[in-house]
Amino acid sequence: MKEILSLDHVSYTYESEDGESRKAIDDVSFTVWDGEWIAIVGHNGSGKSTLAKMMIGLLFPEEGSVNVFLEKLDAENIWDIRSRIGIVFQNPDNQFVGSTVQDDVAFALENNGVPFEQMVPRVHESLAQVNMAGFLDHEPHHLSGGQKQRVAIAGALAMQPKLLILDEATSMLDPQGRDEVIKVVDDLKRTTGLTVISITHDLEEVLLADKVIVMNDGKLMLTGKPEEIFAHGEELEAIGLDLPFASRLSRYLRQAGVEIQGEHTTEEELVNELWTSHFNK
Amino acid sequence: MDISLQQVGYSYAKGTPFEKRALFEVNASIESGSYTAVIGHTGSGKSTLLLHLNGLLKPTEGVVRIGNVSITADTKAKELKEIRRNVGIVFQFPEHQLFEETVEKDIMFGPMNFGVPAEEARQRAHELIKLLGLPEDVAQKSPFDLSGGQMRRVAIAGVLAFKPSILILDEPTAGLDPRGRKEIMELFNKLHKEEGLTTILVTHSMEDAAMYADQVLVMHEGRSVIVGTPEEVFADAERLKSFRLGLPRSVAFQRDFEKLIGRPLGRLALTEGQLASSIAAALKEEGER
Numbered sequence: 001m002k003e004i005l006s007l008d009h010v011s012y013t014y015e016s017e018d019g020e021s022r023k024a025i026d027d028v029s030f031t032v033w034d035g036e037w038i039a040i041v042g043h044n045g046s047g048k049s050t051l052a053k054m055m056i057g058l059l060f061p062e063e064g065s066v067n068v069f070l071e072k073l074d075a076e077n078i079w080d081i082r083s084r085i086g087i088v089f090q091n092p093d094n095q096f097v098g099s100t101v102q103d104d105v106a107f108a109l110e111n112n113g114v115p116f117e118q119m120v121p122r123v124h125e126s127l128a129q130v131n132m133a134g135f136l137d138h139e140p141h142h143l144s145g146g147q148k149q150r151v152a153i154a155g156a157l158a159m160q161p162k163l164l165i166l167d168e169a170t171s172m173l174d175p176q177g178r179d180e181v182i183k184v185v186d187d188l189k190r191t192t193g194l195t196v197i198s199i200t201h202d203l204e205e206v207l208l209a210d211k212v213i214v215m216n217d218g219k220l221m222l223t224g225k226p227e228e229i230f231a232h233g234e235e236l237e238a239i240g241l242d243l244p245f246a247s248r249l250s251r252y253l254r255q256a257g258v259e260i261q262g263e264h265t266t267e268e269e270l271v272n273e274l275w276t277s278h279f280n281k
Numbered sequence: 282m283d284i285s286l287q288q289v290g291y292s293y294a295k296g297t298p299f300e301k302r303a304l305f306e307v308n309a310s311i312e313s314g315s316y317t318a319v320i321g322h323t324g325s326g327k328s329t330l331l332l333h334l335n336g337l338l339k340p341t342e343g344v345v346r347i348g349n350v351s352i353t354a355d356t357k358a359k360e361l362k363e364i365r366r367n368v369g370i371v372f373q374f375p376e377h378q379l380f381e382e383t384v385e386k387d388i389m390f391g392p393m394n395f396g397v398p399a400e401e402a403r404q405r406a407h408e409l410i411k412l413l414g415l416p417e418d419v420a421q422k423s424p425f426d427l428s429g430g431q432m433r434r435v436a437i438a439g440v441l442a443f444k445p446s447i448l449i450l451d452e453p454t455a456g457l458d459p460r461g462r463k464e465i466m467e468l469f470n471k472l473h474k475e476e477g478l479t480t481i482l483v484t485h486s487m488e489d490a491a492m493y494a495d496q497v498l499v500m501h502e503g504r505s506v507i508v509g510t511p512e513e514v515f516a517d518a519e520r521l522k523s524f525r526l527g528l529p530r531s532v533a534f535q536r537d538f539e540k541l542i543g544r545p546l547g548r549l550a551l552t553e554g555q556l557a558s559s560i561a562a563a564l565k566e567e568g569e570r
Contacts, residue, residue, distance in 0.1 A: 044430050044458045090456070144323055171456050174323045174485045176525070201458050240460030245530045245553070252557030258564055267530075271537050278564050279542070 002034040004163055004195045005055060009064035012050055024050040025061070026218040032163075035193045037185075039206045039226075042215030043240035048199045051215070052167045055197070056087055069162065083112065086156025090168040092148035093141075095155075101127070101143075102136040105155045112159070126154040129192075130184045146177025150184055157188075164188075166198040170205065178202065203244050207265055214241070231263050246270040282348035282367060282446055282479060284311040284334065286505075290342035291329055303329040306343070307505045309498050316473055316480045318490035318511075321500030322525040327483050330500060334449055334481065335368035336361035347447070366395055369445030373452045375436035379424040384410070384435050387424050391443040402442070409438035413468065430461045437465070441472070447479045448472070454486075466493065491515060491529040491551040499524060512549045531556040542567065 012025040025047050032038050042048045053059040054066050057078040066073045068081050089095055098104030105123045114122070127133045130150040140148060149169055156164060166185070170178040182205055188194050198205055206212055212229045214222040216239045222229055230236070233243050233251065244265045253260055261277055264270040291304040304326050311317050321327045332338040333345050336352055345352040347364050372378070381387035388406035393399060410420055413434040419427065424435050437453070450469060454462040470493055473480045484490055490497050490511060497514040499507040501524040507514055515521070515532050527533070531550045538560060539545050546563055550556035 043460055045428050168456075175527070176323070240458060242459030245534070249531075249534065249553050249557060252553050253560060256557045256561035258557070258561050267534050267537065271534070271541060274538065274560070274564075275541055278567065 003070060004032050004034050004036075004068070005197070006031040006067045007051075007054075007061075007064065008067065010054065010061040010066060011063040012054065012059060012061050014050075024218050025054070027064070028215075028218075028220045029064075030213055030220060030223060032195060032197060035189075035195055036211060037189050037196045037209045038198065038211050038213060039209035040197065040199045040213045040215060041201065041206060041241060042221075046215040046239075047218040048215050049167065050218075052087075052165060052197075052199050055165060056082060056085055083159065084161055085163045085165060086153070086159060086161035087165040087167065088149060088152045088156055088169040090171055092145045092152065092172060095152050096140040096148070099139065100136070101132065101138050101140060101151050104140060104151060105158050108155060108159050122158050122160075123154075126157040127151070129157055129188060130154045131180075144177055145173045146180040149173060149177065149181050153181070153184060153188075161194075163195045163197065166196065166200070168199055168201070170200065170202055178204075182208065201242070203242060207244060214239075227263060227265055230265050283313050283346075284447070284479070284481075285309070285346045286330075286333070286343070287346070288343035289330075289333065289340045289345055291333065291338060292341050293329075295341050303503055304333075304340075305503045307500075307503075309505050309508050311479065311481065311496070313479050314477050315495045316470075316482070316493055317496045317498055318494035319481060319483045319498045319500060320485070320487065320490050320526060325500040325524075326503040327500050328451065329503075331370070331449055331451055331481070331483055334447070335370055336364045337370075366443065367445055368447040368449060369440040369443065370449045371437055371440050371451065371453050373455055375440070375453075376424075376429065376432035379432060379436055379439075382423060383421050384415075384424050384427070385420040387435060388438045388442050391439055395443050397443070405442050406438070409441055412441075413438050414464065430457055433457065433461070433465070445478075447481070449481045449483075451483045452485065453482075469493075487515070487527060487529040488531070491532070499526065501525075511551055515551070516549055535559070538563075 007028050007030055010025055010028045013021050013023050015021050040048050040051060054061055057073050069084065071077055071081065073081060096104055097107050102123050105126055106119055109119045109122060130153050132147065132150050132154060170181050185196060186208055189196055200206065207226050209226060212224060212226055213220060214229060222232060230244060230247050233247055236243060246264045246267050246269065250260050250264060250270060259277065260273060264273055286307050286309045289304055289307040293301045293303055307330060319327050333340060339352055339354055339356055341354050350364055379387055381390060385403060385406045388409055389402040392402040392405060407420065415431060415434055424432055454465050466489060469480065472478055494511055497509060497511050498505055499514060506524060515528055518528050531553050535546055535550045535556055542563060546559045550559055
């Protein structure tokens with residue numbers, strides 16, 4: 001397996017104006033492999049966003065190194081590396097530059113001197129990948145939040161990145177917009193094998209990931225598959241994270257005296273468990 | 282203060298070529314002291330409706346009545362002042378409206394604008410800082426040095442500071458982490474009960490509507506299509522689906538479970554706790570058969 005990104009004993013401290021310093025990242029190490037979907041979760045202030053800033057070189061670690069595409073990120077290679085990373089931020093209204101959807105998606109291509117003949121098919125292809133092909137000449141501000149975020153993803157895809165970073169890209173959307181964006185990312189991952197790092201609060205997104213990284217107070221607290229992570233229910237709640245509905249309901253059921261075998265993170269699994277252990281004897 | 286909407290219609294840019302109708306014949310009555318959730322798909326008219334509830338928009342048709350003040354298309358702006366004093370709105374992402382040099386000054390701004398003396402306003406600011414669970418020393422900090430969740434609380438304190446009797450919340454927890462969401466919703470619930478507020482919550486969360494509201498108002502394409510208790514509104518999944526809305530997760534799970542056992546569970550489970558006890562009871566009955 002090819003390494004896409006790794007953090008090696010990374011630490012970072014913020015200095016505020018009044019001289020107080022706060023360790024935002026404390027000795028964090030992990031590796032992201034080609035084609036993986038990683039979800040990074042943690043409460044506000046846990047260090048998630050600082051990690052995102054370090055992955056794209058908006059901040060450099062004080063200690064340790066951030067390696068992207070097997071190169072140690074530094075002030076020299078940052079521009080080259082950034083051109084191979086797509087990133088989508090939280091607020092759908094803050095990341096539009098074009099006056100139409102297609103102009104917006106073409107922006108990075110124009111900036112990077114991609115010839116017009118290549119630009120047109122790439123813009124069309126990227127928009128098709130996010131199910132927005134019919135919106136070429138629409139004005140961005142008339143789109144819904146979910147549509148805007150999908151256009152932002154198309155803008156990132158047009159640059160044919162090797163890594164897509166979503167920094168709370170669904171947290172400002174309504175439920176439908178969130179589902180649209182998650183579905184698009186899921187499809188992309190399955191059809192293109194794109195590596196995705198998603199910083200998120202959304203449990204549906206976490207359940208779709210291959211691997212979850214839980215941050216707490218700047219430290220990496222847990223890492224593993226979603227079902228392994230959610231087996232630590234109480235620890236996660238203690239640091240302000242939510243559990244999937246099925247996990248919470250399982251706990252209420254156990255409190256009410258219902259016997260449940262194993263841990264279930266989806267409603268479907270839990271209904272099946274209730275069926276097999278109580279009726280299908 | 283009771284609120285009622287009678288045949289309320291609203292068109293943006295009325296009388297111009299850009300005229301766009303956003304509300305049609307909206308009817309609802311909101312009793313003093315009740316908790317109403319307004320749900321609806323994006324673009325259903327929820328936000329336009331909300332702007333009518335403190336006179337930021339005047340209806341182009343029909344009447345909005347707040348307490349004993351009636352607002353129609355002809356109401357003068359001057360007559361709306363009394364309403365604004367009584368109705369607090371927490372807009373989406375309210376932290377975008379912070380502007381003062383310090384947290385204390387920001388919270389004091391609203392009451393002082395309504396003529397409360399500075400000392401009293403300052404005292405209220407400090408009470409609110411405590412009530413919202415902010416550290417005491419934020420008072421003299423710039424609101425822009427705080428974390429996102431803290432900024433949200435300061436902005437909410439600024440609305441509560443002029444002691445509105447009607448509190449309107451437009452997606453107050455959007456963008457917060459799960460703990461922040463829960464804390465803020467619990468705080469509003471507590472205020473609603475302790476202060477006897479009339480609370481109106483605009484939300485995309487069916488779970489919050491089911492858990493906190495006494496009354497649910499469903500908006501669809503600018504119309505008020507259902508008004509009822511959470512039990513009534515969430516009992517009809519098909520109808521909600523036609524308005525592009527889903528069920529609260531506990532109700533959805535209840536339906537799946539009912540299919541499994543082949544009979545209904547009785548009352549609608551509006552919370553996870555209720556659902557668990559209904560399921561436990563049903564399994565016990567099955568066991569005794």
